[in-house]
Amino acid sequence: MACLLSDCSNQNSLSLREKSVVYCSEASPATFNPQQSTTSISSDASAKLLFDTLVESETDAKEIKPALALSWTVSQDQLHYVMDLRPHVQFGSNKLFTPTRDFNADDVIFTFNRQRDTQHPFHAVGTGHYPFFYANNLDYIIKDLKKITPLQVEFILKKPTPGFLGLLAMDFSSIQSQEYAQNLLQNKSSFDLFPIGTGPFQLERYETDTFIRYHAKTNYWRKAPEIQTLVFAITQEPSLRLARLLTGECDIMAQPLPSQSQIIESHKDLTLDRQPSFNVAYWAFNTLRPPFNQLKVRQALSYAISRHAIINSVYNNAAIIAKSPLPPNMFGATTPLPFIQQDREKSKALLKEAAWDPDFVVDIWAMPVQRPYNPDAKKMAELMHHDLAAVGVKSRIITYKWEVFLDKVSKGQHQTVLLGWRADNGEPDDFLTPLLSCNGRMNGTNRAFWCDQEFDHFIDQARQAPKEQKLQLYKEAQDRFKSQLPWLPIAHAEQLIAYRKNIQHLTFTKTGGINFSQISKSKEKE
């Protein structure tokens, strides 16, 4: 009966199955434009799949490797970067557009001008926001871009910026097609909805909240992918994701719950990978709103929380307690100092000193979705609610639909919020600038709305300093953070991913993203 009705595989279907990889993703992308993406799923679904960057940085983020740029020279004053571009790189095509030329300097200029020039015809397309570009001050740093020859482009900077090449390796620097944009002047919104890039895959079809279908490009400038089709099966419910993985409908499952790890590890066809990953989950206090503008209040609330209990029951121990905004294995993270431990007496004493109003209700905003850094914000909030009650602080948990939640939080409508961050590269600056700087406050990525001149001074200096001095400056910045406590860092989560044993060459970026470009699939053993 089952064989009659279900798929009695013949040779043809087997090969079709072998040529296709289905990835059960945890959410829908908000955009296919990595310049505007702020969620990890948007980056996974666009950046490395559809696009390439001029240069790439390997895991330790120090070594910059060529990608779309073959080589580069930097002037003595560090203000001029001349990039030699790779010839014969082709863009993909779709029903709206077939390229007539290869990738060249115009595409590089288009990519960066779209972000930095507010008058650019494509600047306002999509959300019109370029959070990473602006958080990294590139609107100020880049003075101009010049085309020298079709395959040579020059970046002219206003001030020396040692980490500049690292910024060009980040997802927001993914190169877009200027020719495609020219074709869509009458229909600009299609540019990001039906993206075209030089990456290993081409977007074929996206059915909102259901699936994303990609096909591999045979003319990719690197080795073309071994598989033919890649599908993101959007499955928000973690138990359904696991069910689909178990029945073989999905080959890879995003973000299994820590509590599911035992089932996966004991299954003969499945593999569970644990990766230490660059991320942080935190509890941010909106420092613009009283009483959270008082340091004593922030400290008192932080001392009330048991992070051991959170690691235990929310993460199922697949995480470590955060002692700094930076993950411990990242360059610049200070060696663990004694940091806040739960201390109810101390918390009560601090509350008394701060003249805490016992009728005041603390709003804890908890994300409605599972993120790599936080598998269950609502459960976390419930534990915290209990901890706060124990020191006599009333609290309530607030949540909204994810997009609405993010929008309200970036406008500062919250009192306190449980959120987190996943790295885009291995640089500490990628955490400290967007999350804690005054610039980050303007862009809405600094959820504590904390703007501290001293802290900003340290990270500004660190960005330009040589490596040895950097370490000291980042330490000072973190000490300043600890003394002011705009948020309580909660945990650094392990990155979990589960897949079927016949999947090979699935690689992860250290930042927690998935790289599908070299993935292959063998026949499953009966």
Place this chain on the structure above:
Amino acid sequence: MLFMSKQFIRLLVMLLGITLLDFIFFELAQSSNTLIPVSPLEYLSSYQQFLFQMFQGDFGTIHPSNEAILQQFFIKLPASLELIIPSILIAWLVGVPLAVMAVKKPLGWVDRIVQFLGSLIYSLPVFWWGLILLIIFSTGLEWFPVGGRLDYIYDIQTQTGSALIDTLLSTQSYANEAFFDALSRTFLPILTLAMLPTAYITLQIRSHLEETLQYDYMKSAKARGMSHSRIIWLHGLPNAIQPVLNSMSLQFSMLITSTIIVEFIYSWPGLGHWFLVLVQRQDYLALRGALMLIASAILLANTVTDILKYWSNPRLQR
């Protein structure tokens, strides 16, 4: 003729009532997000505009993809019908013979089993049955996929919205395989959806049939020497079915609710699933149009049932 015109006027009045409720409901939902006071006159003019737009077939668009609601409705409707029509058919085709078998020997063992199972199925909620079947047949025995309309490896262009028809129309080399895959996925959702109406129809017909068989004309038929089966099928059943048919309009609304739940459990891309996704996204403008279309469809189906009931019952025509 008078009956038809009455029905038509009733349909129009109810549709108008739904537009008003729909409008007020979503104005309230939206106004909780804004603080700008709006005068009653402004409400009236925006209601007028809302009516005018719908009259022109403009039910709004979905954010951010800009797809027209009306077009999406007709793409999702066939997927829901793939579940609803077979469930109704199964309910009648299984329910009626079971009821007849049960009533042949009241309180015999067949009757007891039928009554026990019927009450058991009827008293447990649809979502529970859905999950239990999923656990047994999908994740346990791995006989059926856990949900979705089609295996993700197949790329079948949506033409009608019904995966069974779309796979048959497809020119892909794997179209046949995809058809059988789509067919295998209908099994559990249809089974889940059919359970409740089957139990309802069985229990109702059984009890009406039992009652009918007590009437004098039944006894006289028996006295004339007609066989028991003949009496039940020819005389008992038509009389027992009538009251069940009468209550079907109410049952239909319940079936729609169950469809929403079943579509959600089995990730079935029909109207119910679509509606819940719009609710989750808090896309109020799209929801307003979608609710209007779904409500109109139910209303239309109810009117058609009423008309059929009228034509099938000579007593009503008098």
